[in-house]
Amino acid sequence: MFKMPNLKPVVIQVLLVALVVPWLYDRYVAFSPMAVNRPGSFGNVRTFATHRIKYQDRVRNCEDVIMEESLGVAFLSCDPGRDRWNTVMGTFKPENSELDNASIFLYDYSTPGLDDSARLKQLVVDEPDLHPLGLAFDASTSTLYVVNHARHRGSHILILHIDMPSLTTTLVTRFKHPLLHAPNSVQVLGKHELYVTNDHYVRAATSPLLSKIETFSGVPGGSVVYVDTRFPKSAKVVARVPFANGITLLNSSSLAVASSSKSGVYLFDIKEEHDLELKKVVRTPAAVDNLSVDGEGKVLMAGHPFAPALMKVSKGRAKCDVQGSEEEREACACTAPSWVAEWSEAEGLREVYKDDGREFCSSSTVVRDTAKGVGIVSGLYEKGILVFRT
Numbered sequence: 001m002f003k004m005p006n007l008k009p010v011v012i013q014v015l016l017v018a019l020v021v022p023w024l025y026d027r028y029v030a031f032s033p034m035a036v037n038r039p040g041s042f043g044n045v046r047t048f049a050t051h052r053i054k055y056q057d058r059v060r061n062c063e064d065v066i067m068e069e070s071l072g073v074a075f076l077s078c079d080p081g082r083d084r085w086n087t088v089m090g091t092f093k094p095e096n097s098e099l100d101n102a103s104i105f106l107y108d109y110s111t112p113g114l115d116d117s118a119r120l121k122q123l124v125v126d127e128p129d130l131h132p133l134g135l136a137f138d139a140s141t142s143t144l145y146v147v148n149h150a151r152h153r154g155s156h157i158l159i160l161h162i163d164m165p166s167l168t169t170t171l172v173t174r175f176k177h178p179l180l181h182a183p184n185s186v187q188v189l190g191k192h193e194l195y196v197t198n199d200h201y202v203r204a205a206t207s208p209l210l211s212k213i214e215t216f217s218g219v220p221g222g223s224v225v226y227v228d229t230r231f232p233k234s235a236k237v238v239a240r241v242p243f244a245n246g247i248t249l250l251n252s253s254s255l256a257v258a259s260s261s262k263s264g265v266y267l268f269d270i271k272e273e274h275d276l277e278l279k280k281v282v283r284t285p286a287a288v289d290n291l292s293v294d295g296e297g298k299v300l301m302a303g304h305p306f307a308p309a310l311m312k313v314s315k316g317r318a319k320c321d322v323q324g325s326e327e328e329r330e331a332c333a334c335t336a337p338s339w340v341a342e343w344s345e346a347e348g349l350r351e352v353y354k355d356d357g358r359e360f361c362s363s364s365t366v367v368r369d370t371a372k373g374v375g376i377v378s379g380l381y382e383k384g385i386l387v388f389r390t
Helices: 008-031 033-037 208-217 307-319 326-330
Strands: 050-054 062-068 073-078 103-108 120-122 132-138 143-150 154-163 168-175 183-190 193-198 222-228 231-241 244-251 254-259 264-270 276-283 287-293 299-304 338-344 348-355 363-369 374-379 385-389
Touching: 008 033, 062 132, 062 287, 062 363, 062 374, 073 132, 132 183, 143 168, 143 183, 154 183, 183 244, 193 244, 222 244, 222 254, 231 254, 231 264, 231 276, 244 299, 254 276, 254 287, 254 299, 264 287, 299 307, 338 363, 338 374, 348 363
Parallel strands: 244 287, 287 363
Antiparallel strands: 050 385, 062 073, 073 103, 103 120, 132 143, 143 154, 154 168, 183 193, 193 222, 222 231, 244 254, 254 264, 264 276, 287 299, 299 338, 299 363, 338 348, 363 374, 374 385
């Protein structure tokens, strides 16, 4: 009698291949640019009309920059303590109270005739446990939102009211929520309403190994959360993104979210009740960190084209002391390359600045005021900021 073959193992194998092949291809797309961007083969790119690195003796480790064009100023999120406390990269070393003094700075890039030294001013922030990452500013209420990865209070959104004439701040609240377990970047929608990214599902503080597996596997563990800070119960997860990082509104109906492990930018349509619907993913040759949008509607992005170099810098920075011994000063070195690009639907992706780390390292944010023709690039582990003219 004819006996039917057992097709079950074959079906299972076919299904496994169908699942694994797309994932392997995605990881190939994410990691293959590293071969081009490795030391010795990295090609620098310069498209700025002019550029200069400023304030190397005053600021360092500036993770985020936001421009408020109506005021002609930029806010800088800077934390020397990132050398010993980086909850995203997994650095948890004892605090050095003499060195780990984080600050929010205000950079006046527009007032004519000002001396450079007078353009950079420090905001007075009464927060002893300050470790800032992402920033957002609501000019209508003069409210600054700061993602704060505090050592002792846990991660939260620090909400400050700013008195611009005196550059002083008043604490409104330290906003915490169970859904904001790993906050990274924040976008203001209106009064009190926010989109916030969580970069991981498994935080490095919970499990360094699982957090790294999440990063390099590209699983969508990161998230985007909508929340109205007046009504915490309104909070909900509206999207899943692998290593969700920077976030910015393109317009009233579109949102962009950076993925540092997918190596790209997720573009979403904003639906009713603030839900998000994925429109497309723009792949990039670098792990995108933070995002912004300029006056022409172009998405600006900065990131890390060779992740191993950034990881090496992060691992060695715990001993950094810019005024210490030779060994401690050498630990402050930063050689991770930088990458800055812009994207629009009409023109696609264009690289505007690449550096092998010898001029400016570990780029994390780029912003640009097209009307005034000035922009800023910050570096996660760099001294100073790169100011450019277009």
